Amino acid sequence: MAVGVPADITTTCDSQLTTEPWHIDRQQGYGPGASTDDVAPPTTPHQGPIPPEYTQASESELDARITAAKATLGDRLKILGHFYQRDEIVKYADFVGDSFMLAQAAKDHPEAEAFVFCGVHFMAETADILSQNHQSVILPNLAAGCSMADMATIDQVEEAWEQLTTVLGTSDDDQAELIPVTYMNSSAAIKAFCGRNGGIVCTSSNAATVLEWAFERGKRVIFFPDQHLGRNTAKAMGMTEEQMPLWRPYLPLGGNTQQQLIDAKVILWNGFCSVHKRFTVAQINKARADFDNVQVIVHPECPAPVVEAADGVGSTEYIRKAIEAGKPGDVFAVGTEINLVNRLQAQHPEMTIFCLDPVVCPCSTMYRIHPAYLAWVLEALVAGQIPNQISVEPTVAADAEVALERMLAARP
Structure with a gap:
């Protein structure tokens, strides 16, 4: 059960999202999860295989390799982590934020030689556009796309x-x-x-x-x-x-x-x-029935009836700030991606914070970024290589x- 979710609300996601994404990276589509029903265009990028030394490594081995590579690269590297990333990735990020905040971070750090963007393809493109010519932007898993953007x-x-x-x-x-x-x-x-x-x-x-x-x-x-x-x-x-x-x-x-x-x-x-369209007014009504003092906050990508029924609406950064301004004992029902919701609950155990959708999954493409891929690209950078570079054509x-x-x- 997800952290901070009331006992009568369960969260189920396909195990492939959390364990071995390399098994689905070359399949057509966005993979198991909230975006499964979306039709991926033929041009959707696919991630090629990475060496077994990464996919077969234990969590502790990957952690040691990522930490060592980060230390070797020092200020030449900045890791950008989106709010929706899994915790196993966020802990290595130099900056955590929404797509706007991370694009601004890329623009504001001309001293970095490389940005490893732990997000999805359109975000890495934006970072490449706003960064300087001598800087490289890397997406650890090329299959991390966005069904909405497509x-x-x-x-x-x-x-x-x-x-x-x-x-x-x-x-x-x-x-x-x-x-x-x-x-x-x-x-x-x-x-x-x-x-x-x-x-x-x-x-x-x-x-x-x-x-x-x-x-x-x-x-x-x-x-x-x-x-x-x-x-x-x-x-x-x-x-x-x-x-x-x-x-x-x-x-x-x-x-x-x-x-x-x-x-x-x-x-x-x-x-x-595909994640935000799953939220409903019925879910809001249930949250209000279960908790007299609940505050419902949703993302503006939700359908209009959900936004109109909520107490607050705003970006992921707005949601984060609204919860940080809460008081002990406050209850928040949140309409956005589950990784951010769970992270906020872990950071604020004095409050009750849960996702409106009892069966919502992580963004299926964002979840393609796994520590195995992060270790692979960081060690390649240490070796003087630039894998998975995202380069937008100059006139574009x-x-x-x-x-x-x-x-x-x-x-x-």
């Missing part, structure tokens, strides 16, 4: 843009007809698309600020790939469901009429996070950096 490909986005600009025409005033906004959870190619077309990247913490920025420059926004973050942010700003049509990339005009698109304020891409990186710098300037 729900919008650059070909689909460019096709949608062509259809939309045909319908909306050209503006005859200072405001553009359409501004593209992409969530951090997207490919470098889509970030570059936004940079080329007057758009911007957003995070879960500055989405409202970014939409305000966009509406100062345009009449409408197309928001991809997460429909829920876009919808929740726009609704909080006063927009109605009718002003937020859903764009389905496999249908003409995204499944909408021309008039719906003309009347739109925010066109939502049909993407989602230049356009993406434009959109990312706008994001960094859009502080709430």
Whole structure:
């Protein structure tokens, strides 16, 4: 049973997530867990085999090798660990945070020669874009992707843009007809698309600020790939469901009429996070029935009814700060990834902190980062090699950096 979960709430995850991910790295798909039902595109990266000396090593052996390699590399190395990583990885991280915080960490440390990014592919791409040319960014397991990011490909986005600009025409005033906004959870190619077309990247913490920025420059926004973050942010700003049509990339005009698109304020891409879409209002109601003093905090990637039923909504950093501000005896039901929830409970035994979903699993792709892979890449760095380097093509990186710098300037 997960740490801090009430006795009547159980947590079950596929054992393959916690033991030997190398057995599933070359299989099509995202692996067992919350994202199992998502269809991975053929371009999804796969991780090749690593030497048996790593996959067969004990936990203590891996710990000794990682610790020794870190000591040898010293300040030349920075390990970046996402909040959703397993504890066996987080303990080695020099910086722990959400994707925005870790991208900023990469930008702020020009002295490092290499960043080992313990997260997923789009995060490592962003770190490569924002870091300097002499620095390398390494993803310990290339199979650590993101199903949400894969729900919008650059070909689909460019096709949608062509259809939309045909319908909306050209503006005859200072405001553009359409501004593209992409969530951090997207490919470098889509970030570059936004940079080329007057758009911007957003995070879960500055989405409202970014939409305000966009509406100062345009009449409408197309928001991809997460429909829920876009919808929740726009609704909080006063927009109605009718002003937020859903764009389905496999249908003409995204499944909408021309008039719906003309009347739109925010066109939502049909993407989602497989972990956060599992949270429900029924789970919130059960938490309130079980605990009179429960505070429900959820991530804005959750569906709108869940966000509206919660007491608080915000990024992973917001959730962490809200719980740290709690008092002994407080009870928090949290709607986000289980590793962060369990870590918060371990850090705050004076409170009761549990995950809303009784059967939620870790992010199945984030969990591909295992100490065996971390030991492998660190020892390769010691030997002067750079395995699993994430390098964004320079012209793509230049356009993406434009959109990312706008994001960094859009502080709430």
